[in-house]
Amino acid sequence: MLCILSGGTGTPKLLTGISGEYGVIVNTGEDLWTSGVYVSPDLDTVVYTLAGLVDDSKWYGQKDDTYFCHEMMKSLGHTELLKIGDKDRGLKLFRTLLVKEGTPLSHVTEKVLAALHVDVPVFPMSDDRVTTQIYTDDEVLTFHEFWVSRRAQVTVTNVEYCGIETARPVEKALILMKESDAVLVGPSNPVTSIGPIIGMKGYRDILRKKVVVGISPMVGEAPFSGPTAVLMRGLGIETNCVGVAEMYQDFLDVLIIHKTDKEYKPELEDMGLTVYTEDILLDSLEKKRALWKVLEGIV
Numbered sequence: 001m002l003c004i005l006s007g008g009t010g011t012p013k014l015l016t017g018i019s020g021e022y023g024v025i026v027n028t029g030e031d032l033w034t035s036g037v038y039v040s041p042d043l044d045t046v047v048y049t050l051a052g053l054v055d056d057s058k059w060y061g062q063k064d065d066t067y068f069c070h071e072m073m074k075s076l077g078h079t080e081l082l083k084i085g086d087k088d089r090g091l092k093l094f095r096t097l098l099v100k101e102g103t104p105l106s107h108v109t110e111k112v113l114a115a116l117h118v119d120v121p122v123f124p125m126s127d128d129r130v131t132t133q134i135y136t137d138d139e140v141l142t143f144h145e146f147w148v149s150r151r152a153q154v155t156v157t158n159v160e161y162c163g164i165e166t167a168r169p170v171e172k173a174l175i176l177m178k179e180s181d182a183v184l185v186g187p188s189n190p191v192t193s194i195g196p197i198i199g200m201k202g203y204r205d206i207l208r209k210k211v212v213v214g215i216s217p218m219v220g221e222a223p224f225s226g227p228t229a230v231l232m233r234g235l236g237i238e239t240n241c242v243g244v245a246e247m248y249q250d251f252l253d254v255l256i257i258h259k260t261d262k263e264y265k266p267e268l269e270d271m272g273l274t275v276y277t278e279d280i281l282l283d284s285l286e287k288k289r290a291l292w293k294v295l296e297g298i299v
């Protein structure tokens with residue numbers, strides 16, 4: 001059994017190409033209440049991916065969705081921070097109703113997985129709220145304000161995971177991690193997607209005892225997509241696979257980097273890591289399957 005740590009884009013891309021026994025622990029640091037619904041963007045993307053429903057042009061929301069509700073609200077003068085599709089909103093409303101009744105997020109997720117016939121275990125990292133806050137020169141932003149409203153055109157000075165000290169890991173997720181043969185830190189943003197998960201003491205203590213394999217989300221000095229470099233730079237971390245390795249240093253054993261990143265290999269090996277150089281651009285099913293084969297050979 002492999003335990004996979006995931007955000008909402010890079011790792012879900014890999015999930016579409018894998019088979020075998022695995023479970024997923026998903027970041028909830030980007031969760032928010034917006035337009036009256038509880039949105040858990042990374043969780044939804046992972047669940048939609050496994051259910052074959054994800055809009056894989058954006059890695060957000062459901063494919064073939066419509067936007068009648070969004071347009072109606074807009075015509076009434078309500079501007080949504082996130083453009084939520086109708087089917088997607090249906091799922092979010094279902095979750096909102098249960099959460100408001102006091103059902104933990106992980107239980108709601110179990111119900112959703114069963115209804116969508118997904119048999120892969122997927123857990124939010126916590127049933128308690130953790131909110132990633134991004135500090136700039138003059139503002140404190142949530143991830144969506146930073147990425148959707150400001151398009152990451154800000155100077156980041158710090159990132160905090162509010163609530164992380166008291167948030168408890170989901171018990172079944174801890175068991176998954178404990179009982180897994182190895183943990184895969186997927187190719188996700190190390191600051192805003194993996195950071196909140198590994199920032200929780202319960203997970204970190206287990207990670208230190210496991211075989212942990214990472215897949216770099218970087219190619220050269222840039223990410224494959226998104227604002228990862230802006231955030232790493234803001235934290236004073238090198239914006240390349242060495243910087244990623246430094247963030248995971250106290251538990252990482254193996255790092256898979258892009259085939260054009262061979263120049264970083266000696267430095268990574270000096271850090272005590274076993275390094276594989278592979279094609280980690282996940283833009284076709286063949287490449288995802290090939291990377292999965294490499295992973296199976298390692299773990």
Ligand code: GDP
Binds near residue numbers: 216224
């Ligand atoms: P978010 O929750 O939407 O920010 O999603 P993630 O954190 O899961 O994904 C964003 C990260 O995935 C970025 O750092 C990207 O560089 C990385 N990423 C996106 N596509 C790929 C890919 O094809 N290969 C690899 N290795 N990383 C990718």
